[in-house]
Amino acid sequence: NKKVVLRRHVTGFPTEDDMEITVGTTEQRVPAGLTAVLIKNLYLSCDPWMRGRMSKHDDGATVPVSDFVIGDAMVNFGVGKVIDSTHPEFIAGDLVWGMSGWEEYTLVTQPESLHKINHADLPLSYYTGVLGMPGLTAYAGFTQVARPNKGDFVFVSAASGAVGQVVGQLAKIAGCYVVGSAGSDEKVSLLKTKFGYDDAFNYKSETDLSAALKRCLRDGIDIYFDNVGGATLDAALLHMRHGGRVAVCGMISQYNLEEPYGVRNLYCIIGKTIWVEGFNVGRFFHLYPRFEEEMAGYIKDGKVAVVEDVVEGIESAPAALIGLFSGKNVGKQLVAIARA
Ligand code: NDP
Secondary structure (H helix, E strand, C coil): CEEEEECCCCCCCCCHHHEEEEECCCCCCCCCCCCCEEEEEEEEECCCCHHHHCCCCCCCCCCCCCCCCCCCECEEEEEEEEEEECCCCCCCCCEEEEEEECECEEEECCHHHCEECCCCCCCHHHHHCCCCHHHHHHHHHHHHHHCCCCCCEEEECCCCCHHHHHHHHHHHHCCCEEEEEECCHHHHHHHHHCCCCCEEEECCCCCCHHHHHHHHCCCCEEEEEECCCHHHHHHHHHHEEEEEEEEECCCHHHCCCCCCCCCCCCCHHHHCCCEEEECCHHHHHHHHHHHHHHHHHHHHCCCCCCCEEEEECHHHHHHHHHHHHHCCCCCEEEEECCCC
């Protein structure tokens, strides 16, 4: 059983060398007396929140989950196939997604957290992204937190990524005008040609983010779906419309910094009476069944396009994860490790 394990807790920017591949024994069956599910992992998801778990948090204040244990397989969402089960709701052959190990086989001792895959006619890998946790994040964050109205001016950062690409397309379905920012010209082109964004800009080549927003959203922003925080959030605050909403989903620009960026334009929240709400997708898993049906329908009807960045083999997982923090991924980053 090959595993990706953390070698040391990380401060600052993580590197591939912080992780290593080890080989352990493979369970063939769920051990007697245990209610559990043994799964063969097919796709591992690379998600920015894993960065938080790579650090040591003595105060427990910054992340609501435990730190990764040195030497154990790292843990994240993934897609797998049940090969043995002593849980009444699962049988061998079931295709599932949920919390699993970064390893070839995982004994899941809390099978209640697994979801059966209901649309196996779509690519199973979609359950790491558009039909999995990032898709639900986009759906819940946009519909429940940002609460769009037809005609709203929407701005999305990290707009071509796993969450961003879904938010942009949901915003178009809701009848909004949507602008995205991303970190390369290739991604900007994807935003406009593949995901239907009305306009987009490359924040790395703009000298003045505020001017870029003014150019693309001359009448201001009703909804800012924030995936990055930092300077982009600062610029967006200046352009919020009166009564606008900021759905704070993530702040990836800050995760590796030892000195966080100091946001200067918070005063705009008062003058423009902006509603700012942070959220965690964990709050919204009760919406999953409704979301899965709705999103699978959009994909099948061609209303939502999907771009994935798939690397092969468990050995590729550490580099793929690190690549998220420099924008190497084009679309949802995942690792294919076995065939169903
Ligand atoms: P993505 O697929 O968007 O990948 C991460 C992207 O972030 C990169 O491709 C890169 O895109 C961008 N990025 C990396 N470093 C920086 C930086 N320093 N400044 C600006 N952009 C940067 O990831 P996800 O869609 O999975 O996640 C997007 C955000 O949503 C993250 O902040 C994540 O933590 C958050 N999230 C929050 C959840 C919640 O429950 N609140 C759940 C899931 C995700 P580019 O090339 O465009 O810069």
